[in-house]
Amino acid sequence: MSAPVYDEGFLGRLEAGLRAALPRWGLSEAAELRLLTISENATFRASDPASGREVVIRVHRPGYHTRDEIESELAWLTALGAEDFVATLTPIPQTDGSLIADLDDDGTTRHAVAFGLLAGKEPDEGDDLARWYRELGAVNARLHAHARGWARPEGFVRKRWDYEAMLGNVRLWGDWRAGAGLDAQGLAVLERTSAVLRDILADYGTGEDRFGLVHADMRLANLLVDGDTLSVIDFDDCGFSWYLYDFAAAVSFSEHEPYIPQLQAAWVEGYRSVAPLSEADCAMLPIFVMLRRMLLTAWIASHAETPTAQALGEGYTHGTVALARAFLARYDADDTDAGRVAS
Incomplete structure (x- = not known):
């Protein structure tokens, strides 16, 4: 740490x-x-x-x-x-x-x-989150369209959020192996999960249709709702990654909640109201959610002085291991589902 x-x-x-x-x-x-x-x-x-x-x-x-x-x-x-x-x-x-x-x-x-200041407040569980995630999906589709068509100025440089940067050897946010309260059994589970993620993401690839400039941190704390308006703030982590990673970032720290499939369906509906999104791409969304969860486990370990890390601590790491077990049951390399999802 x-x-x-x-x-x-x-x-x-x-x-x-x-x-x-x-x-x-x-x-x-x-x-x-x-x-x-x-x-x-x-x-x-x-x-x-x-x-x-x-x-x-x-x-x-x-x-x-x-x-x-x-x-x-x-x-x-x-x-x-x-x-x-x-x-x-x-x-x-x-x-x-x-x-x-x-x-x-x-x-x-x-x-x-x-x-400058923007009016509004962060959405919370008391709000109709599905409504706002539907709108967020549309916002993401517009942002992705802009990123694809925008002529970036000379010298434009942002970090690349790929597997190596998140869980591999670059580790921009630290090492998930330092996760608070991670024991040997949990370490083995996350090691396997990291390897499965690496293989699926390598198969999915980084073609121009699926990898480009994204916000990369549209979690609830970076959204403001005011009346019917949804604003997005804090582009500090924007960089080059998979476009679908924006959904995974949007459910940060809530990946384990039972309502995530509902938010995913709403986000997809909103995205498709602006741009096409294939079923094969939609099948990748849980992959990116697991990737983000492991990245945040590393972030908590390397940012221990922040209020977010202090509030989550070991409980978040244990939750990551539990999610990883479920993930492996579905996507382990020995499971033919993994090959289908990555195609």
Whole structure:
């Protein structure tokens, strides 16, 4: 398990550096700064009594995205906003017109980006989730169409979320083997599951019709509902992956819930209202859900200081093993279903 990043001292330095940078967005240094979330990044809300303005500022996690990667994310967001493909946050330029602020952290540079606010709240289980997943499917189809047709600017670079990056040797979010509470028996189950996933995904392939630029993190925390409008926020993990991985990300931390098949059916219905989706592709959705579940098990282990990881802990790892057992019963290489799904 890696050492915590967001300890009290680090957060204090971030806030001090951010306060000094507020005038770059036309805010006074007297603005109230409130930490909203710690996940991959630290997100603050700045409320300026002098101007009445409020913005959200994302300070990037050290050692994760390069400046070029952040600029590429913002280029896609700007294009989506200009073409009205999806309701989302738009980055706010600094007074010099640039979108990325460099903050000093005791001699080390940290990157920060400001965004406007969007109305709405995160959907929860009390809402009609199927309704919103139907809409999310349509949003995903539109995003995928945009990604396929958009002429990316020169120098565009984002991470590649393939098997190697998630569960293989690259491990962008850490190693699932470090999962909290994972015992030898569970380790063996997940090792086998990882191997089966590797083989199925290799058969499915990364052709242009199924692999491209995706949001990659449309979980409930990154959705806002306001009336009939569904907005998508936080493109920080956008990158190149299987298009269907967007559904798996959308059920993050809920993969074990009995209502997931209902949400999957709604998502597929919404997607097909905008673009075709074959039965063979639909049969791959549970594969990507298992892939995401193992990736999140690794993320929890490598981000132990975050509230999400602390809330889930060993229980999530044990749930991953239970899901993996069911997965292997259906998709193990000795089962002919695995070959059919990957075709």
